[in-house]
Amino acid sequence: MSDPRALRDAFGAFLTGVTVVTTVSDEGAPIGFTANSFTSVSLDPPLLLVCLAKTSRNYQTLMTARGFAVNILAEDQKDVSNTFARPVEDRFAAVDWRAGPFGSPVFSDVAAWFDCSAHDRVDAGDHVILIGKIEAFENSGRTGLGYARGGYFTPALTEKNLLANVDGSLCLGAVAERSGEILLVPDGDDGLTLPFFDKAESESMEALEAHFTAEIGLSIRTGLLYSIYDDTNAGRQHIVYRAALGEGVPKVGQLFPLQQLPLDRIKDSAVRETVKRYGQESMLGNFGIYFGNQEKGRVHAVAKKG
Structure with a gap:
């Protein structure tokens, strides 16, 4: 079996974008976390996916939520990425956000956002694959923030x-x-x-x-x-x-x-x-x-x- 840390570093060679995945709790409170394990899945029907660690404190909420949003961060939003990657008390105080058309929080000034209904959840080892059906989206045309080898890069x-x-x-x-x-x-x-x-x-x-x-x-x-x-x-x-x-x-x-x-x-x-x-x-x-x-x-x- 490969060393988990070495395997994680090898995965880090792949250049990705940076997103913040959001939803709301049963009490209606917004929650969110930084993720780069995002990809498009299908155009017809419109599907995307993100991967969530089973150890995440958001795991139980995402497993029962009616939907979630994916906010693709723009190249000048490294601070937003860092905020949602850390245990900050009120992460949403650091961003301008609103409820998307399907109900999950979407951010202003991002490269794009997708508000999704929960389409499927697939067990995958120590993660779960969240597949969302895109109910609404917005593309600002701004350039996205990149991530590779543990660091940010921008075009x-x-x-x-x-x-x-x-x-x-x-x-x-x-x-x-x-x-x-x-x-x-x-x-x-x-x-x-x-x-x-x-x-x-x-x-x-x-x-x-x-x-x-x-x-x-x-x-x-x-x-x-x-x-x-x-x-x-x-x-x-x-x-x-x-x-x-x-x-x-x-x-x-x-x-x-x-x-x-x-x-x-x-x-x-x-x-x-x-x-x-x-x-x-x-x-x-x-x-x-x-x-x-x-x-x-x-x-x-x-x-x-x-």
Whole structure:
């Protein structure tokens, strides 16, 4: 038999998100605990699961509760994770929460939450698998908090490390998606490209959203980095973000379905490969960050955004 501590450390090699599972006691009091043993199970019917140790002080309550909620913490909510992982007297005083549509506590400002009815409970050694049927959910679009090897990590830190190697003239771009379509704009030479904007030296990276709105006529909400490459021919750095596109009709360019991308009309090879990769990775829901130049580089794996 393997040493339990060594086995736990080996399990810790798997990068996970961080959640707080909540429910209410028979007396109506909110209870919750931090958990990273969470996964989706099914879309039809909509099911998810979390694992609960039989030694948990919440075990008896969860075994009889009519439901529970899973709150996926955002990358700036490490304090919330720590609070619900410790024997704090009033954990819920540290968060802004409300009763979800099905009754379990859901938190504000999380990456997403799922309010579930109790679908099944499966005995599994020293744990029980709680399978919940999703009765309601909300996805904020915020980036989730990660956990591995006993410590937290955030995609923002990955971005910061990559951007530390970027200097010189910068051109900011976006793969702006809405409902399975992305925006492509004219490249000035009878072709198509992604929306790009020159970044002034005095501007921050957040200038992309303002430039986009001014020139395209729609709002965007930028997400994680998607590509950083140096165009050695032009001597310029390009930084491309994933972004959620706001509602409305763009005054420049048009939307193209991810399954019907006009790659043959994108003349810039670096942009063409960026768009092609985005279409492929969208099918898997697992994105990376390209780092290199217009001809060669590598894709850095990052935690799934959600």
